Amino acid sequence: MAFELASGESLFEPKASESISLEEDHLAQILELLGQIPPAVALSGKYSAEYFNRRGDLHHFGPLRLWSLFDVLVEKYHLPLExxxxxxxxxxxxxxxxxxxxxTxxxxxxHPWLTS
Structure with missing residues (x-):
């Protein structure tokens, strides 16, 4: 919600295709922004096997292009570095x-971002 209020856009905007489900695209977008999900976390869900292999990598995806949240804010939304x-x-x-x-x-x- 905070990201949406600040940018006017959703942090993640997944889209389904013929070969990729909405959920798979959503997970891929999360991984691109936050990095690899630790296997213990990725494989702990009831439906994990539908989306992840035993190493915790997504099915149906090759290497993902990482784009950190900091870089997104600077490069796409032109926020000052600080x-x-x-x-x-x-x-x-x-x-x-x-x-x-x-x-929590x-x-x-x-957090200093809110209090300063």
Whole structure:
């Protein structure tokens, strides 16, 4: 929601094709932005085998083009470097693949990007 309010666009906009499902494209977009999902996380879901091989790589995809959130904010949305650094740090804390490491709402409210 924060990304959408700041940019006017959704962070992820998956699209289905003849060979790729909407869910697969969504996962690929997440991986391109956040990097490889740790296999223990990728393979822990009920439907993991539909999307990931035993190494945690997506089926139906070759190497993905990584584009970090910081770079997206600078290159696509032309945020100043300092603003992009703070905003990407704020967002990435909420997007951690490991649920126990993800920022809570209370932690987000105390983040310097919001408080400064």
């Amino acid at each position: 603003e992009a650094a703070g905003f990407s740090d704020f967002l990435l804390r909420m997007l951690d693949y490991h649920p126990k490491r993800r920022a 709402a209370a932690q987000c409210l105390r």
